[in-house]
Amino acid sequence: MEKAQAGNKVYLRIIYLVSILIPMIVAFLIYFPAKLGIAGDWVKLLPGLHATINSMTVLTLIAALIAIKNGNIKVHRSFMFASLFLGVLFLLSYVLYHSSVESVKFGDLNHDGQLNEEELALAGTSRVVYLVILASHILLSILVVPFVLFAFYYALTDQIARHKRMVKFTYPVWLYVSITGVIVYFMIKPYYFL
Structure with missing residues (x-):
């Protein structure tokens, strides 16, 4: 029993550290x-x-929800692991991108990294909408990480009641983060310089 509790503490510390x-x-x-x-x-x-990864995450999260609503735990678990894998893949790719390239600014038509008055005027209220969606996406993506990890931990350690309580908040936030990731991409795509 003490070994199990010590092991649990190690996993919990890892979750906190990663978060x-x-x-x-x-x-x-x-x-x-x-x-x-x-x-x-x-x-x-x-x-x-x-x-693309965010779109696939949306699909795997929805498929996982459908599976659990139909009582198919094995399929649910497979789709949730696929969602987690996609999240890790996204994170690695995101870090690679942002460690190599300057962030693109919404409205920067001439790709100089600055927004002049004309560019701001042309972007108009769509820039405000973009920034609000982006801010909520970033903030919730940071906040959801420990909850996702705890939800997986509770499921894997057969603490199903705690898992269910955790996913009532975690699932919709993760889904929102994935959906808004796609929206943010399509909103800023015209400003990428390839």
């Missing part, structure tokens, strides 16, 4: 003044991949 490190690493890479430049121009294609 803190992920946003710190991403923020560092986005705001670090010098880009690593470890990749070639192909890295500029990654935002499209990110939208």
Whole structure:
């Protein structure tokens, strides 16, 4: 019994550590003044991949919900592991992209990294809508990580009551983050310079 509790504490510490490190690493890479430049121009294609991964995550999350509503735990679990795998793949690709390329600004038509008055005027209220969606997407993507990890932990350790309580909040947030990831991509896509 003591070994199991010690093992549980290790997993819980890992969840806390990962939940803190992920946003710190991403923020560092986005705001670090010098880009690593470890990749070639192909890295500029990654935002499209990110939208594809987010779209696939939406589909696997919905499929997992349908499976559990139909009482098929095995299929539910498979789709949830697929969602988690896609999340990890997204994160790795996202870190690679932001460590290599400057962030694109919504409305930057001439691709100079600055928004002049004319570009701001042309972007208009669509820029505000974009920024609100982006802000909610980023904030919730940071907040949902520990909840996702705890939901998986509770499911894998057969703490189903705790798992169910956790996913009542976690599932819709994860789904929202995945959907808004696709929306954000299509809204900013016209401003990417390939």
